[in-house]
Amino acid sequence: MKLIKKVNILIVGLGLIGGSYAKGLKKLGFEVNAITKEQSSIDYALKNGIIDNGTTEISSELIGKADLVIFALYPHIFIDWIGENQQYFKSGAILTDVTGVKGCIVNEIQGMLRKDVEFISAHPMAGKEVSGVENSDDSIFKQANYIVVPTKKNSEEAIELCKNLGEILGFKQVAVLSVEEHDRMIAFLSQLTHCIAVSLMCCNNTEGLEKYTGDSFRDLTRIANINDEMWSELFLNNKEELLDEMERFRASFDELYDKIKEDDREGIREMMRTSTSRRKLFDKI
Amino acid sequence: MKLIKKVNILIVGLGLIGGSYAKGLKKLGFEVNAITKEQSSIDYALKNGIIDNGTTEISSELIGKADLVIFALYPHIFIDWIGENQQYFKSGAILTDVTGVKGCIVNEIQGMLRKDVEFISAHPMAGKEVSGVENSDDSIFKQANYIVVPTKKNSEEAIELCKNLGEILGFKQVAVLSVEEHDRMIAFLSQLTHCIAVSLMCCNNTEGLEKYTGDSFRDLTRIANINDEMWSELFLNNKEELLDEMERFRASFDELYDKIKEDDREGIREMMRTSTSRRKLFDKI
Numbered sequence: 001m002k003l004i005k006k007v008n009i010l011i012v013g014l015g016l017i018g019g020s021y022a023k024g025l026k027k028l029g030f031e032v033n034a035i036t037k038e039q040s041s042i043d044y045a046l047k048n049g050i051i052d053n054g055t056t057e058i059s060s061e062l063i064g065k066a067d068l069v070i071f072a073l074y075p076h077i078f079i080d081w082i083g084e085n086q087q088y089f090k091s092g093a094i095l096t097d098v099t100g101v102k103g104c105i106v107n108e109i110q111g112m113l114r115k116d117v118e119f120i121s122a123h124p125m126a127g128k129e130v131s132g133v134e135n136s137d138d139s140i141f142k143q144a145n146y147i148v149v150p151t152k153k154n155s156e157e158a159i160e161l162c163k164n165l166g167e168i169l170g171f172k173q174v175a176v177l178s179v180e181e182h183d184r185m186i187a188f189l190s191q192l193t194h195c196i197a198v199s200l201m202c203c204n205n206t207e208g209l210e211k212y213t214g215d216s217f218r219d220l221t222r223i224a225n226i227n228d229e230m231w232s233e234l235f236l237n238n239k240e241e242l243l244d245e246m247e248r249f250r251a252s253f254d255e256l257y258d259k260i261k262e263d264d265r266e267g268i269r270e271m272m273r274t275s276t277s278r279r280k281l282f283d284k285i
Numbered sequence: 286m287k288l289i290k291k292v293n294i295l296i297v298g299l300g301l302i303g304g305s306y307a308k309g310l311k312k313l314g315f316e317v318n319a320i321t322k323e324q325s326s327i328d329y330a331l332k333n334g335i336i337d338n339g340t341t342e343i344s345s346e347l348i349g350k351a352d353l354v355i356f357a358l359y360p361h362i363f364i365d366w367i368g369e370n371q372q373y374f375k376s377g378a379i380l381t382d383v384t385g386v387k388g389c390i391v392n393e394i395q396g397m398l399r400k401d402v403e404f405i406s407a408h409p410m411a412g413k414e415v416s417g418v419e420n421s422d423d424s425i426f427k428q429a430n431y432i433v434v435p436t437k438k439n440s441e442e443a444i445e446l447c448k449n450l451g452e453i454l455g456f457k458q459v460a461v462l463s464v465e466e467h468d469r470m471i472a473f474l475s476q477l478t479h480c481i482a483v484s485l486m487c488c489n490n491t492e493g494l495e496k497y498t499g500d501s502f503r504d505l506t507r508i509a510n511i512n513d514e515m516w517s518e519l520f521l522n523n524k525e526e527l528l529d530e531m532e533r534f535r536a537s538f539d540e541l542y543d544k545i546k547e548d549d550r551e552g553i554r555e556m557m558r559t560s561t562s563r564r565k566l567f568d569k570i
Contacts, residue, residue, distance in 0.1 A: 125497065125499045126499075127499075143500065144499060145496070145497050145498075145499065147497065173496070175496065175497065177497075185494065185497050188489055188491070188494065189494060189497060189498055189499065189502045190499065190501065190502070192485075193485070193501055193502050193505050194501075195538070195541055195542075196481055196485070196505070196538070197505070197560070198541060198556055198557055198560040199534060199537040199538040199540075199541050199556075200477075200478070200481065200534060200537070201559065201560035201563045201564050202537045202540075202541075202556050202559050202560055202563075203530075203533040203534045203536065203537035203538075204473055204530070204533060205563065206473070209470065209473065209474060209567075210566045210567045211430070211458070211460065212410065212430050212432065212460065212462075212470050212474060213430075213474055213567055214410045214411070214412075214429060214430065214474065214475065215428065216475065216478055216479075216507070216508045217474045217475070217478050217567070218567060219504040219505065219507055219508075220478050220481070220482070220504065220505050220508070221564055221567065222501070222504055222564075223501045223504075223505070224560045224561065224563075224564040225560075225561050225564045225565065226557045226560060226561055228553070228554040228557035228558050228561070229554070231557060232550050232553040232554045232557065233550075235545055235553060236545065236548060236550060236553075239545060239546075239548075242545060243542065243545060243546060245488075245489070246538070246542050246545075248488040248489060249484060249485060249488045250535070250538065250539075250542075251488065252484040252485070252487045252488035253480070253481070253484040253488075253531070253535065253538075254535075255484075255487075256480055256483060256484050256487075257480075257528065257531050257535070260480075260520055260521065260524060260527060260528060260531075261524075261528060263521060263524075265517050265518075265521060268513070268517040268520060268521075269513040269514070269517045271483055271484075271487050272483055272511045272513035272516060272517065273513050274486065274487050275482070275483040275486035275487055275509045275510075275511060276509065276510050276511055276513070278486045278487075278490065278509070279482075279486050279506055279507075279509040279510045280510065281495045282494075282495045282498055282502070282503060282506060
């Protein structure tokens with residue numbers, strides 16, 4: 001299968017990310033249908049031309065005609081959905097997803113899936129601090145990375161299709177990682193940073209601090225505005241990797257604390273120089 | 286004294302912040318002179334019209350004609366400078382500064398100062414991740430807070446003059462805090478966040494992480510690019526307050542760690558909801 005316009009696309013879960021996929025794919029000329037929980041999401045998406053057809057029911061018709069099905073659901077709902085509805089897929093259909101952790105779903109879904117359809121996992125590393133199809137926006141992909149996460153069960157054809165999906169949606173970079181590499185990277189770059197921001201907001205409730213806040217505090221805590229239902233599930237689904245990264249960060253933080261306590265100015269400066277030189281690698285070009 | 290154009294201004298220390306003050310004050314029509322360490326800084330500032338006169342010497346002439354002297358030096362250099370050169374001040378001169386911590390300097394300088402001049406401390410909470418007069422830019426004040434930090438030794442007139450200086454430089458907000466309030470606030474909002482960013486950069490040296498980095502990690506670690514000479518001095522000059530804030534953060538981080546380890550999803554969600562509601566206070570209007 002190639003991503004040409006006659007490919008019929010179904011999005012399951014029409015929230016911020018599902019809606020942003022729909023917007024981008026509709027603009028490219030695909031027929032895009034959707035199944036989601038809330039009628040209000042369908043109404044909004046139809047009214048704004050984000051989808052062609054949509055329903056809150058399990059429509060065997062919409063599922064059965066889809067060549068490509070994109071799942072934008074919470075991990076446990078995704079697994080349940082496949083268990084309950086996989087009989088409706090068209091033979092040869094390709095499934096993909098947008099889930100933020102992989103170890104907890106990829107093997108389980110590939111293990112339970114019918115042999116005549118294929119699931120190739122992907123993680124679009126894009127987001128906003130708001131949710132819902134009403135806030136969907138395909139321009140969030142422009143500065144973002146798209147990670148394809150194949151296993152040995154995946155065909156080259158499906159991997160290529162999935163990479164191509166990231167490319168046509170306009171992601172800045174399309175990369176391939178294994179499930180283990182992906183979940184380790186996410187634990188550090190995304191989950192640990194959210195843990196830090198949440199902890200920082202929880203540790204001080206002095207009134208009026210916002211009056212004196214500069215941009216550095218604002219930047220550091222932007223992600224402290226967090227969807228607790230989604231992120232608590234993602235944290236627990238990647239628990240071992242995340243706890244490891246939290247321990248590494250804590251050891252580094254404790255080292256700095258000790259150096260300050262002991263007036264070890266040269267030791268503090270050494271850590272700051274390490275920090276500065278590593279951070280330069282992350283500057284945008 | 287009122288800040289009218291005949292007020293003669295001397296800036297001691299022509300780096301990023303001293304240079305940004307000079308730029309803003311020159312645009313407003315003041316005569317602005319400078320004393321700084323490097324001849325190259327003076328040359329650059331003269332060539333670019335940032336100052337009227339400048340020298341790397343202790344010029345009794347430039348010091349003696351200044352009505353307002355603005356110190357943009359590291360804390361220990363500032364104290365030494367006053368000890369060595371205060372005999373040159375014009376009687377009635379007002380001194381102010383830009384130092385990021387106050388407990389370590391304000392009382393000491395006010396205690397050693399001649400009785401016919403007055404030091405009123407201030408902290409412009411503005412900056413960049415680069416240094417030097419070559420990077421100076423008075424537009425960094427627009428989104429920033431300016432804190433006047435008076436003691437009982439200060440006159441109402443000097444406090445008003447200092448507030449007025451923040452206003453004419455275009456700061457978004459001018460506020461007044463005591464030395465203790467200022468240093469506690471800075472320990473949390475600025476120093477702790479820099480400690481976190483440095484610790485985060487030091488805790489993981491996996492190669493290639495920058496390839497997968499999204500905006501949230503970039504935002505959180507922007508300040509990990511840090512001037513080690515200046516910040517190590519500021520940390521140690523505010524050590525007790527900073528260690529307190531580090532302990533509070535550490536307790537909050539440990540609490541989240543434990544909840545994740547114990548699969549306490551409701552406890553995690555509760556912290557996330559606290560974080561989200563507190564963070565909303567910090568949104569820019």
